[in-house]
Amino acid sequence: MAEVVHMIDSEVFLAFSTYATIVILKMMLMSFMTSYFRLTRKVFANLEDTALVRGEEDKKKLVRVDADVERVRRCHQNDLENVVPFVLIGLLYALTGPDLYTALLHFRVFVGSRFFHSVAYLTPLPQPCRALAFLVGMGSNLSMAYRVLSTALYL
Amino acid sequence: MAEVVHMIDSEVFLAFSTYATIVILKMMLMSFMTSYFRLTRKVFANLEDTALVRGEEDKKKLVRVDADVERVRRCHQNDLENVVPFVLIGLLYALTGPDLYTALLHFRVFVGSRFFHSVAYLTPLPQPCRALAFLVGMGSNLSMAYRVLSTALYL
Amino acid sequence: MAEVVHMIDSEVFLAFSTYATIVILKMMLMSFMTSYFRLTRKVFANLEDTALVRGEEDKKKLVRVDADVERVRRCHQNDLENVVPFVLIGLLYALTGPDLYTALLHFRVFVGSRFFHSVAYLTPLPQPCRALAFLVGMGSNLSMAYRVLSTALYL
Numbered sequence: 001m002a003e004v005v006h007m008i009d010s011e012v013f014l015a016f017s018t019y020a021t022i023v024i025l026k027m028m029l030m031s032f033m034t035s036y037f038r039l040t041r042k043v044f045a046n047l048e049d050t051a052l053v054r055g056e057e058d059k060k061k062l063v064r065v066d067a068d069v070e071r072v073r074r075c076h077q078n079d080l081e082n083v084v085p086f087v088l089i090g091l092l093y094a095l096t097g098p099d100l101y102t103a104l105l106h107f108r109v110f111v112g113s114r115f116f117h118s119v120a121y122l123t124p125l126p127q128p129c130r131a132l133a134f135l136v137g138m139g140s141n142l143s144m145a146y147r148v149l150s151t152a153l154y155l
Numbered sequence: 156m157a158e159v160v161h162m163i164d165s166e167v168f169l170a171f172s173t174y175a176t177i178v179i180l181k182m183m184l185m186s187f188m189t190s191y192f193r194l195t196r197k198v199f200a201n202l203e204d205t206a207l208v209r210g211e212e213d214k215k216k217l218v219r220v221d222a223d224v225e226r227v228r229r230c231h232q233n234d235l236e237n238v239v240p241f242v243l244i245g246l247l248y249a250l251t252g253p254d255l256y257t258a259l260l261h262f263r264v265f266v267g268s269r270f271f272h273s274v275a276y277l278t279p280l281p282q283p284c285r286a287l288a289f290l291v292g293m294g295s296n297l298s299m300a301y302r303v304l305s306t307a308l309y310l
Numbered sequence: 311m312a313e314v315v316h317m318i319d320s321e322v323f324l325a326f327s328t329y330a331t332i333v334i335l336k337m338m339l340m341s342f343m344t345s346y347f348r349l350t351r352k353v354f355a356n357l358e359d360t361a362l363v364r365g366e367e368d369k370k371k372l373v374r375v376d377a378d379v380e381r382v383r384r385c386h387q388n389d390l391e392n393v394v395p396f397v398l399i400g401l402l403y404a405l406t407g408p409d410l411y412t413a414l415l416h417f418r419v420f421v422g423s424r425f426f427h428s429v430a431y432l433t434p435l436p437q438p439c440r441a442l443a444f445l446v447g448m449g450s451n452l453s454m455a456y457r458v459l460s461t462a463l464y465l
Binding site: 166169170172176177179180182183185200201203204206207231235239242243246 | 381384390391392394395398399401402405431434435436437438440441444448451452455458459462463464465
């Protein structure tokens with residue numbers, strides 16, 4: 001990590017910025033998807049939220065749990081557990097000055113695996129589709145973490 | 156993103172550091188608020204936690220779900236889903252060398268919207284207060300993400 | 311924060327990269343631990359996941375909630391709520407150019423407290439073991455946040 005100052009201005013860092021932003025946007029999209037399901041299916045977590053939909057029915061009955069909404073929320077939670085580590089480790093990884101081709105491979109594999117993971121979760125596709133998508137993304141993260149630790153280890 | 160090395164030492168980066176730290180502290184405050192509600196209302200998620208309060212009653216009955224504690228937890232979860240993307244996208248955004256005034260506007264709008272979001276969630280204020288706070292914060296994030304992708308796109 | 315450009319190439323930044331990566335890896339380990347418990351105890355959140363285990367029994371009965379799996383998930387969630395703020399605040403803290411010894415102290419105390427926190431959560435150790443681990447980690451984060459705000463404040 002001897003020349004990180006120059007690295008931050010590199011193609012690797014631009015590529016990191018691009019892929020990190022794309023996958024964070026994908027994660028934020030899950031919030032909108034949850035809201036969409038809640039509003040169209042009239043399933044809410046808070047009593048005051050029932051004011052967002054019209055209808056004469058008993059509002060208290062709309063505060064309930066729905067299997068599809070919970071599925072979207074689990075998908076969102078899985079993104080939080082995987083996308084955030086990717087961006088944090090990926091930032092440090094980009095600063096270690098990796099080879100551009102290798103870095104792009106890590107970023108593309110991770111981002112691709114997370115899009116496929118969400119499709120596999122929400123369709124849902126039969127297992128082990130989602131499990132493999134999870135493992136591929138995790139593999140990219142572990143490989144970048146190995147590079148960071150082997151380049152920058154300072155305990 | 157041609158001169159990010161100089162940008163990291165700029166007023167924009169100082170402003171980003173300030174607002175990011177403030178909004179992370181606000182998010183961390185939710186942990187304490189959850190603990191406070193759990194301890195004062197004697198509502199726990201783990202049996203061993205009941206040792207934290209005195210009383211002769213049956214400890215197992217304290218492992219239960221409480222509507223107010225769940226509300227604080229949902230508020231915390233919403234922060235995780237929105238504040239973390241803000242800090243990650245905001246960091247990349249600050250490195251693209253935006254105009255100071257524009258950057259401050261993004262940071263202030265986001266941080267203000269999140270404080271209002273928490274007040275709206277915990278009071279609770281009638282909808283669409285919380286929905287609007289959520290959308291305003293999301294809008295700031297999307298605007299910064301657009302700037303990052305339009306400045307640094309490298310696929 | 312006058313000389314952050316030089317700071318990013320410093321021993322403090324190397325130390326930050328090392329400890330941040332280690333504690334993120336520890337957080338990611340919780341995903342594998344959840345999967346391990348789900349597969350060995352045959353407890354799933356999605357019907358399609360039951361295809362991952364063999365057996366003649368009624369698959370729908372495997373979609374259920376298990377106390378031990380929920381404990382691992384709460385431990386993971388607590389990591390998300392604390393480790394992510396550590397990495398984000400720690401990055402800004404490392405750029406303020408702190409004394410190496412002080413920085414190492416913050417990083418080591420935080421990372422140590424989180425490993426102990428997980429042991430305390432999963433064993434489980436009697437309270438207040440876990441509460442103290444949580445507070446120690448939080449203290450390290452708050453101390454770093456104070457340094458960032460006192461060095462870089464720009465509102």
